[in-house]
Amino acid sequence: MTGRRPTSFDIAALAGVSQPTVSRALSGNKSVSEETRRKVVEAAEKLNYTVDKYASGLRKRTSDTLALLFFEDPTPDDTLINPFYLSMLGGIARAASARGYDLLISIQQLSEDWHVDYEDSHKADGIMLLGYGDYLEARPRLEQLVQQGTHFVRWGAAEAGQIGTTVGSDNGQGGYLVGKHLLDRGRSKVAFLGLSDETAPEFLERYLGLSRALGEEGHEVVAAEDAIATAESGRNACERLLDSGVEFDAIFCAADIIAIGAMKLLSERGLKIPDDVSVVGFDDTIAARMSEPALTSVVQDTRRAAETLVDTLIAKIQDAAPESVLLPVELKVRGSS
Amino acid sequence: MTGRRPTSFDIAALAGVSQPTVSRALSGNKSVSEETRRKVVEAAEKLNYTVDKYASGLRKRTSDTLALLFFEDPTPDDTLINPFYLSMLGGIARAASARGYDLLISIQQLSEDWHVDYEDSHKADGIMLLGYGDYLEARPRLEQLVQQGTHFVRWGAAEAGQIGTTVGSDNGQGGYLVGKHLLDRGRSKVAFLGLSDETAPEFLERYLGLSRALGEEGHEVVAAEDAIATAESGRNACERLLDSGVEFDAIFCAADIIAIGAMKLLSERGLKIPDDVSVVGFDDTIAARMSEPALTSVVQDTRRAAETLVDTLIAKIQDAAPESVLLPVELKVRGSS
DNA sequence: CTGAAAGCGCTTACAG
DNA sequence: CTGAAAGCGCTTACAG
CATH class of the missing domain: 3.40.50.2300 (Response regulator)
Incomplete structure (x- = not known):
């Protein structure tokens, strides 16, 4: 530090006012005259002064x-x-x-x-x-x-x-939109990768939304495999899904990152996306937009x-x-x- | 908010010591006896006391x-x-x-x-x-x-x-390793996507490292297209590279995210990776590990x-x-x- | 090993 | 509209 930091007293001396006036002027207090405020601001700029956050926080009892x-x-x-x-x-x-x-x-x-x-x-x-x-x-x-x-x-x-x-x-609405979309595309055997219990309420809502959309057409989720929000976990869940022998024509992943892992496994197993299996994610991350094929996903603003x-x-x-x-x-x- | 926060004076009263002793005990000052420290810590826990960061910061003149x-x-x-x-x-x-x-x-x-x-x-x-x-x-x-x-x-x-x-x-070393690796693979017509001037010194070092490796075998970088660290920019740079008509059998991208964009364009244009073109990135991001094919990349710890x-x-x-x-x-x- | 005193740099009633 | 005074909750010489 080039010397010590200037304090409000230094500004006060330079501007020719009292120290409390410096504080008022810089905090935007209405009662300070324009003329005085101008002098104070000028002095503060000259000395490169900024209000000490710790002193101000201690006095005001808020930390901003x-x-x-x-x-x-x-x-x-x-x-x-x-x-x-x-x-x-x-x-x-x-x-x-x-x-x-x-x-x-x-x-x-x-x-x-x-x-x-x-x-x-x-x-x-x-x-x-x-x-x-x-x-x-x-x-x-x-x-x-x-x-x-x-x-x-x-x-x-x-x-x-x-x-x-x-x-x-609105996770429920997101899951519902996905279900509707897959049905539109003629897919009704939809599997879910994610968590579908109370330990992950966001994932659960997505699952329930999907389930509701499918239910409206008399279908239900054909399988649900647990996955947390990592590619590795998505890959493993997808592997369990394939190995379980359950028939499915679409997968809804509770997060893009899960879908990324799942898609990688699917293509390793020779399955074509979307011809053999549709895959949909949630979050619309960069990785989703850049994957091959690009991932359909629910966008959160x-x-x-x-x-x-x-x-x-x-x-x-x-x-x-x-x-x-x-x-x-x-x-x-x-x-x- | 349930009443006001306790201060060091409250702790002092409860522990039967003076306020400065509370401060010493909690800051780990050596001179406090174990017996006293124990009483203070006990009182502090009882009242859920923590040192006020703003008061302490103001006095110590550091913010931690x-x-x-x-x-x-x-x-x-x-x-x-x-x-x-x-x-x-x-x-x-x-x-x-x-x-x-x-x-x-x-x-x-x-x-x-x-x-x-x-x-x-x-x-x-x-x-x-x-x-x-x-x-x-x-x-x-x-x-x-x-x-x-x-x-x-x-x-x-x-x-x-x-x-x-x-x-x-060590960006230079990273670029050098990439060059050596590509030469090992029989690729000598290497293009660079990134910035290769002083405005982006990290990218420049990577470029220079690549150039040095190629130079040791009598080759040079066949083309360099500007790209900043976004997939979109990588895609555009790759498009310019293809349209320029320059012959190349490998691309070194200064960042994974650039490579992601470039790979997407390459496969849209029907080019096979790595058969037609090798692609290498830098950063070893998740997206790189999950892309198809998985991206060779320089790992930073x-x-x-x-x-x-x-x-x-x-x-x-x-x-x-x-x-x-x-x-x-x-x-x-x-x-x- | 512990206490009484001072002071960090502000903001805010309180006067005028 | 502005100044003199008090005090936010600590830490740190200074004594003992």
Whole structure:
């Protein structure tokens, strides 16, 4: 550091006003005259002054910071964050910044004691939870957050009975669109790769949506193999599906990354996509668009999702008690179906 | 929010000691007796107390926070961060956390006035710069950082003449390994997709490494088409390459994501990979491993890169003046070559 | 090994 | 519209 940082007293001296006036001028306080504000801003620029976040945070009792907690999928091999969550990062960072908040990031294991951090130690005014998978395991912790009055918003399944405020895509509608589309294409023996129980509520909603669409035409899901959001897991699930001998003419994967693994196995086994099997994913990631053939997928509006998440959290911080939000999705049909 | 947060005075009262002793006990100060520390820790746990980051930061004049600045590639269409940088995020977050630092994130446009932030306003003790592409444009800003005494470490090209401390992969060695490998496979008419000028020093190093390997056998790069790190750009560059009529039997793409786009175009044009054209990428992303055929690529050790970046920055913060670091790379041969 | 005192750099009533 | 005063919750010399 070239000398010490300038403080508001240095600015005050240079501008010929008192120190509190510097604070008022720079925070946009209405009562400061334009003339005074101009002098202060000029002095601040000259000395390259910025308000000390820690002093200001201590006094105001707010941090102007949001925390983003990524929860890792419990992958056996490596520690991986679902690419879709990662793709939301940019939008969240931008949205937070546009609204005057800094963004603190942390990667968490579901097993860790994450509830006592961040807002408790006054690092953030509120918390966003992303990629939180296992509903049952985390339930007590979410309840504790609610009880402590912590401001938080969860990304994920937004169905009734969820704890706290949630922002998420309309997963049920997504699954339903996929079912309708496959039926349109003359495919009625649809298998599902993903989790279809309460441990992964988003995947479950997608499954139920598919099931509903098929049911309307008198069909049902012919098979469901468990897969978590990794290509490896998708590949293995697809292998179990093939080995089970169940007949199918389409596969709906609960995430693109699962579909990527499944498609790779299918082509290794000599199956043609979409002639022998239609494949559909969810998330519309880059990998999906670039696969061969390009993957039909359910699009979530990442930018809007990110903004909604941030805005909802800020509303909570301001005690506005916002509702949970369900964002519309869209089906993007490509070569794989 | 259930009442006000407890302070160190509350803990002191409960533990029957003075407030400074609470601070000492919790910060691990050696002079506190074990007996006293135990009482304090017990009281702190009982009241769910954590040290206020803002008060502590103000007093200590350090923030125990690192800032990570992502620079977006100037994509024409959408705002995208190179997937490779995103893949480093997890490792960086974990490494920072393991060393007792919080991590602040920001997405930046190269054009913005990013130097006056973060350390200036005392939000972070140091800054990591990732995905910084245009060397020439950013040079004056980096020089200003150095001049201001800001603690920062850059990820990227680590060749001589770079400003400040840099941590990066041995891109030259990577390009060289690719050249050798292609020659081994009997391919000598190698085209390059990426940038091969100073605006993208990492890409340039990869290009030069390839060129050196080919040169040792009396060959040279047959063509170089500009591409930035997006699939779209890779596709376009590959199209220009094909349309140029230049003969080639291999393509080295400066990033996997470029290769993904190029491979897609090649197969649309009916070219077989690797029979007609070998394709090699750089970064070893998931998309590369999952493409059809799987992409030969240069592997950067992401975890080690992330840890080295964080450790180097912490060393700088502690005024240890660390050297720039060049990390070894490895070639992962797969079906595409 | 522990306590009393000072002060980090701000913001916000309180006066005028 | 502006200034003098107090205080946010800690950490760190300074004593003892």
